[in-house]
Every structure is written in structure tokens, then in C-alpha cells.
Amino acid sequence: MKKYYSISDVAARTGISAYTLRYYDKEGLLGFVKRSESGKRLFTKEDFEPLYTITVLKRSGMPIRKIRDFMNLYLLGNETIHNRYVMFEEQRRSLIQQIRELEEMLKIVDYKCWYFQEAEKRNDINYYKKLPAEEVDPRIVEFNKIVEDFREGSSETEL
């Protein structure tokens, strides 16, 4: 006798709503889930590993269609180990790039937080414009260069 988990049980345990689980099934992500004679989904203990993998891929920013492609490879077993490895390697690179991007944004947001505090002290959002050039904080100069590059369309020099 095998224990099965109902869709609402899985929903409660995983935090994925039953609606979303059905949607994932409809989109071809849950091909591994068995059904009862009457058509009800029967989740097993083992199904939680692919379910967890789905959440990891989703939280990594992978779109549903690509997760579906991965799950289709999963269903084919050992023949697709290499393909699945390649997909994870690609996702690894994507994650590193996403982290880099957010870290770059964090630097700018950190600067902005500092700048707003300086501006608040003086109650003037453009206080530095009234200062002699040598008294302007280098952080402000650097930021203004970034904005200038943005205006010059420097993003074209990427490739």
C-alpha cells in the first residue's frame, strides 16, 4: 500500500496553490503525476523532488515553457542526463548574470540613498550645483558621468 498526497495537501505543503499546480499540469510541467481511476491527481513522496526542482527553476527566473522542456527531459530518464546538465549550466550562467545586474543596481541605489540624505540636510536636491567644482564629492561627479554616458547612448558600445 502506497501513500498518496492530494492536490490540496501538496498545495499546503509546498505553498504552491492548487490552482497553480493545475495550471502547471496544463502547461506540461507535471507529467510525472499519476492519476486515480476517476482522474484525481495522486502525488507520491518521490514527486516532491521534481516539484522542488520546478520551484528552484522558477525562482531562478526560468519561464514556464523552458521548465516544461526540462521536465520533458526528466520524464525520459537516463538518456537525457546530459541535456539536463546543459540546461542547468545555462541557468547557472543566467543566475550569475542576474546577480551581477542586481549588484550593479545596488551600487547605484546605495549612492542615491547617500545623496538623498545629503540633499535632505541642505533641503536642496541640487545643492552640489552651487558648490565650487573642487568641493563637489567625487561620488557625485562619478554618478553624473554615468548619466552623461547614458545620454550619449553608450550602451551601443557593448558589443
Add this chain to the structure above:
Amino acid sequence: MKKYYSISDVAARTGISAYTLRYYDKEGLLGFVKRSESGKRLFTKEDFEPLYTITVLKRSGMPIRKIRDFMNLYLLGNETIHNRYVMFEEQRRSLIQQIRELEEMLKIVDYKCWYFQEAEKRNDINYYKKLPAEEVDPRIVEFNKIVEDFREGSSETEL
């Protein structure tokens, strides 16, 4: 005589399409952009700073509605410096949380890449199950614990 930039010029320089710029305007993000008598948008040199801020907030994951709220504060000038500071501080915390989340995902994806390579060597995605417990790599044991926690619905213990 002041130089103005047309919408297509701004689009070419910033990489934001003219369609998107008009959409942002419609959503209330570009309240700072002047118009000609005939209604054409006249972007100035100074407009590139708020435009850049919009891209930073967007790349930081801020939804358009919230960027609109920020830009409305921007239009009000010095009276809203503190409010804008608070919004950036919040965005700073959000970014740190997003980075943490992606770093957590990266750890798991790194593990998966390693595991798929081990499985590929043996052409068996479940090779470790046939091993005596003491020969199973601790990384596998650790991962299986995470999946088990997921099955137990451990996310409920967050708060």
C-alpha cells in the same frame, strides 16, 4: 536657444523604444517632459537624469506604478526629498533580498550541475540509491534533506 531631443533620438540614445517611452508617459512616469506647441515631446539634456533613474528602478525590479509614485514626488521638488529617500532605502532592502534569493538558487543550481555530471559518468540518475549510506556524498544527503523539508511544508515555519 535650447537644444531639444526628439522621442526617437532619446529612444536611440537610451535603448528604450519610442513605444515604451510613450507608454511610460501614458502611465505618468514622464511628467517632467515638455511639449511643443503642436504637442510633440521635447526632451532636454536634464531629462536624461530622471530617465536614467527610471531605468535603474525598473532594472531593480520596481513595478511601473511605484516608479510613477516616485516620479510624482520628483516633480514636487525639495519638499519630497525625504519621501524619495525612504523609497530608495526600501528599494535597497528589496535588492539585497533579491540578491540573497538568487544566491540561494545559485547554490542549488551549482549542486545540480555537479550532480548531473556525477550521474552522467554512471549513466544513472539515481546511482547514489544503490550505494551504501556511508559512500553517499554528503552534498547528496544535504540536498535530500532540503527536498524532505520542502515535502514537510517547512516554509510554514518562516514567521
Add this chain to the structure above:
DNA sequence: ATAGATGTTAGAGTATACTCGAAGTCAAGA
């Protein structure tokens, strides 16, 4: 046996962020 909880499907609705098409306006050069 029947009520109520839980499950099923198909399909509609929501939210977000664009992306585009149509019809019309306007300024500048041949």
C-alpha cells in the same frame, strides 16, 4: 442515501509591461 467536502475540466478574467496599427497632425525640403 444523502450532504458536504474535495476533486475534475474548460474557459474566462486579471495584472503587468509592453508593442503595434490606424488615422491624423505638423514642419521642412524639392
Add this chain to the structure above:
DNA sequence: TCTTGACTTCGAGTATACTCTAACATCTAT
């Protein structure tokens, strides 16, 4: 003057990922 090209608005269309409703089926406990 006229044509061309860039601009305008409005509204429709697209893509993604849910989220929910309706109608019906099934299972369980009294």
C-alpha cells in the same frame, strides 16, 4: 505647394503567469 517623414493619440493586440468560476464528478461520514 506638395510630399515625406516624424510625430501625435487612442485603442487593440501580445505574452506571461497566474487566478478564479462554473458545471459536474466523486468520496466520505452520518
